[in-house]
Amino acid sequence: MRYSDDDGGGPIDWDPDDDVVQEASGVTITGAHQAVTRPPDHDAPPEASLDDWSFVRGTSPDPELPHWTEAPTGQVPAVLSREEPTSPSDDPWSSLPAPSWRQDETDWTAQEHGFEPAMLGDEGGSAPVHGDEGRRPWEFDRDEDPPTTSVPVVSSVEGPTEPGMTTAARTTRVRPRTRRAPSDGPLTGRAARPSGSRDMTAAIVTGFVLLLVVVVGFDVSTVLAAIICAVVVTLGAGEAYSAMRLAGHRPASALGLVAALSLMVASYNKGIAALPLVAALCFFFTFLWYMAGVERADVIDGAATTLLVFIWVGMLGAFAGLLLAPSSFPRHDGVHFLLGAIFVTVAYDVGALVSGKLLGRHAMAPTISPNKTWEGAIGGGVFAIIVGASVSAMSPWTMSAALTLGLCAAVLAPLGDLCESMFKRSLGLKDMGRTLPGHGGLLDRLDGLLFVLPATYYVVLAFHLH
Numbered sequence: 001m002r003y004s005d006d007d008g009g010g011p012i013d014w015d016p017d018d019d020v021v022q023e024a025s026g027v028t029i030t031g032a033h034q035a036v037t038r039p040p041d042h043d044a045p046p047e048a049s050l051d052d053w054s055f056v057r058g059t060s061p062d063p064e065l066p067h068w069t070e071a072p073t074g075q076v077p078a079v080l081s082r083e084e085p086t087s088p089s090d091d092p093w094s095s096l097p098a099p100s101w102r103q104d105e106t107d108w109t110a111q112e113h114g115f116e117p118a119m120l121g122d123e124g125g126s127a128p129v130h131g132d133e134g135r136r137p138w139e140f141d142r143d144e145d146p147p148t149t150s151v152p153v154v155s156s157v158e159g160p161t162e163p164g165m166t167t168a169a170r171t172t173r174v175r176p177r178t179r180r181a182p183s184d185g186p187l188t189g190r191a192a193r194p195s196g197s198r199d200m201t202a203a204i205v206t207g208f209v210l211l212l213v214v215v216v217g218f219d220v221s222t223v224l225a226a227i228i229c230a231v232v233v234t235l236g237a238g239e240a241y242s243a244m245r246l247a248g249h250r251p252a253s254a255l256g257l258v259a260a261l262s263l264m265v266a267s268y269n270k271g272i273a274a275l276p277l278v279a280a281l282c283f284f285f286t287f288l289w290y291m292a293g294v295e296r297a298d299v300i301d302g303a304a305t306t307l308l309v310f311i312w313v314g315m316l317g318a319f320a321g322l323l324l325a326p327s328s329f330p331r332h333d334g335v336h337f338l339l340g341a342i343f344v345t346v347a348y349d350v351g352a353l354v355s356g357k358l359l360g361r362h363a364m365a366p367t368i369s370p371n372k373t374w375e376g377a378i379g380g381g382v383f384a385i386i387v388g389a390s391v392s393a394m395s396p397w398t399m400s401a402a403l404t405l406g407l408c409a410a411v412l413a414p415l416g417d418l419c420e421s422m423f424k425r426s427l428g429l430k431d432m433g434r435t436l437p438g439h440g441g442l443l444d445r446l447d448g449l450l451f452v453l454p455a456t457y458y459v460v461l462a463f464h465l466h
Contacts, residue, residue, distance in 0.1 A: 172190045210445075226268045238253070256310050269329050317450060337457075355379020388405050416451035
């Protein structure tokens, strides 16, 4: 069919009475088929021939749609490959298979075995994907081997290779995420921010001052000891919340600090029954905090960091209040119990530092804390058990209970150190704060003790020392 692009003022390009169709300038449509067949009208002008096409007059019948209550057929229009690639030749286009269009029911019933539904779904689909037909439009082949370093990349290599396929020809899916090698840990590639060099003289002086404050304060009264513990735990929680905010998180810091301080007071006055009550209230008010828009941030991120610090510092530190609680230990022996926990933890820290400096060769957790060694951990554990035996000199500690306490400190104190190191590396920090000269933050000295306090409480209960 040919038609003229003339506006009608020129000569007629087509005369139905002529046997030969004259050439005319304009657009030529070739290779098309009429949607509806009807007798030709030779008296009609050339433009009327366009009415024979369904896209002009809509003369093709409407497709019959299934009733809305019928189950979906899963048939969607798709262009799929039906031919096997030919052998390589000089023509680069010769290796591309010809597409086939599926739309009608008969198209879907033919060659059903060659269609892979998983190519139309997400990665969570249960149908496996095999061969070139399983690839999606956003998949492509890499010409080079994938990098093994853990750096931010756009693509990730996954899935087994086909028989005969080289490693470089694996299917690559484009994703906006960081790809890590299977051997890498979750903290691989996260470096802690460097801090100033440690001043050992300042660290030793600070350590002796802290020990003097604890011994004198605890010797005065149980109430003063509880106040010191409440202040230390609250300041430690404040350092943790500040570190979270420095890393870009938005916890409800004020609410978390109030919850930690309230838990210290309640555990001293009411005993173990205060822990679940204050924990439930903290979760409830955290939910209200973000619902009211007091802190405009991601709810999951904010609530998670708020409760993380509360449980890590507030609840674990509350066991110091439980050890001092008159309701739990009417004879006011809680000061000796708490001092025993502090002594074995300090012994582990000192022993690990000395042993690590002198004998440290094998890294304990290189991806979390490269400076901690197995030799230091073993040396610190030995120091903790020795000091634990000497704790039996304080009444009502017994030798068996004191040795058990030292053994618990040898296991739990390094775990507390690694826990805080893992958090700091994830946050990109070297120290949680700068409260203590030569030590970093206050929480840097409480990390091991926070894990030893619950063990001390249950060792006391197990050996019936109260």
